[in-house]
Amino acid sequence: xxxxxxxxxxxxxxxxxxxxxxxxxxxxxxxxxxxxxxxxxxxxxxxxxxxxxxxxxxxxxxxxxxxxxxxxxxxxxxxxxxxxxxxxxxxxxxxxxxxxxxxxxxxxxxxxxxxxxxxxxxxxxxxxxxxxxxxxxxxxxxxxxxxxxxxxxxxxxxxxxxxxxxxxxxxxxxxxxxxxxxxxxxxxxxxxxxxxxxxxxxxxxxxxxxxxxxxxxxxxxxxxxxxxxxxxxxxxxxxxxxxxxxxxxxxxxxxxxxxxxxxxxxxxxxxxxxxxxxxxxxxxxxxxxxxxxxxxxxxxxxxxxxxxxxxx
Numbered sequence: 001x002x003x004x005x006x007x008x009x010x011x012x013x014x015x016x017x018x019x020x021x022x023x024x025x026x027x028x029x030x031x032x033x034x035x036x037x038x039x040x041x042x043x044x045x046x047x048x049x050x051x052x053x054x055x056x057x058x059x060x061x062x063x064x065x066x067x068x069x070x071x072x073x074x075x076x077x078x079x080x081x082x083x084x085x086x087x088x089x090x091x092x093x094x095x096x097x098x099x100x101x102x103x104x105x106x107x108x109x110x111x112x113x114x115x116x117x118x119x120x121x122x123x124x125x126x127x128x129x130x131x132x133x134x135x136x137x138x139x140x141x142x143x144x145x146x147x148x149x150x151x152x153x154x155x156x157x158x159x160x161x162x163x164x165x166x167x168x169x170x171x172x173x174x175x176x177x178x179x180x181x182x183x184x185x186x187x188x189x190x191x192x193x194x195x196x197x198x199x200x201x202x203x204x205x206x207x208x209x210x211x212x213x214x215x216x217x218x219x220x221x222x223x224x225x226x227x228x229x230x231x232x233x234x235x236x237x238x239x240x241x242x243x244x245x246x247x248x249x250x251x252x253x254x255x256x257x258x259x260x261x262x263x264x265x266x267x268x269x270x271x272x273x274x275x276x277x278x279x280x281x282x283x284x285x286x287x288x289x290x291x292x293x294x295x296x297x298x299x300x301x302x303x304x305x306x307x308x309x310x311x312x
Contacts, residue, residue: 043289043290044084045287046081050278051107053065054093054099056094064277075110079111084113085115087114093121094277097125100133104133118154123156140154147213149216149218150220153219180234187234189230203242218252219243219249220254222254224257227263229257230257244268247267249267252270264308278302294310295307
C-alpha cells in the first residue's frame with residue numbers, strides 16, 4: 001500500500017476520535033451533527049493527477065509502468081472511502097494509444113461517477129479519438145453536486161498537438177505562442193497550450209449562472225494558472241482574470257507540473273497536485289472534502305494535506 005499514514009497513526013487517531021465523540025455526546029445538545037466525533041463533509045471527491053502510464057523504460061524520475069500498481073492502490077482507497085466522484089486531471093497515458101487499453105480499465109475500477117480532464121500527453125491520438133476513448137461528451141464541460149458547481153477546462157484548446165496544422169485553432173495557437181516567445185515568457189513551451197476566446201466566454205457564462213444560483217465553484221484543468229511557472233497555460237492571466245472576477249470560485253486544481261505548486265490570490269486557491277508517475281515507489285493522489293467553511297485535502301503518498309479556507 002502507498003498511503004503515507006501508518007497503522008499506528010490510524011489506531012491512535014481512532015482512540016482519540018472515540019474519546020472526543022464521548023465528550024461531545026455528553027456535553028453538547030447538537031452532538032447529532034457529528035459522527036465519530038467529526039464534522040461530516042458536504043461532499044468528498046477523489047483527484048488523480050498525471051498517471052502517465054506507458055509500457056516504457058524509466059526516464060529520469062518517471063516510472064511509467066509503476067503507475068499500474070499505484071492506480072490500483074488509489075482505486076481501492078477511493079472505493080473504501082466511498083467518495084462521491086473522482087476526477088483524473090489529464091495525462092492518463094504518456095505516449096502510446098495502446099496504453100489506454102491497460103490503464104483506463106484500472107481507473108474504471110473506481111466506483112461512482114468519474115470525470116476526465118484532457119492532458120497534453122493524451123493526444124497520442126487525434127482529439128476526437130481521445131474524447132471517444134475516454135467517453136467524454138465535450139472537451140470542456142461542467143457538472144453539479146448539491147450546491148457546488150464543478151468546471152472542467154480544456155487547457156489544450158489552442159495548442160500544436162491537439163489541432164491539425166493549418167486549422168484555425170492551430171494558427172491561433174501559433175500566434176499566441178510566437179507572441180510569448182517574443183516577450184520572453186517562461187511558459188512559452190510547445191508542450192503547453194492556451195484557452196480560446198470561445199472557451200473563456202463559455203466559462204464566464206457558467207460562472208455567472210452559478211452565481212445566480214448561489215453555487216460555489218471548483219475548477220479543474222490540466223495546466224496551472226498561478227503561481228507563475230514554466231508549465232502555466234499560455235494565456236494564464238486571461239483565465240485568472242475571469243476566475244477572479246467571480247466571487248463564487250473557491251479553488252482551481254491542476255496537474256501537469258509533477259513537482260506540484262500552490263498559491264492563493266483574491267480568494268482563490270490554486271493547487272497544482274503532484275504527478276503520480278514520479279518516483280519508483282511513492283504515489284500521489286488526494287481525497288478532497290468540502291465543508292461549510294473550507295476544503296480539506298487529504299493527500300496520499302507525496303501529496304500534502306492542506307486546509308483551504310472559503311472566503312465569503
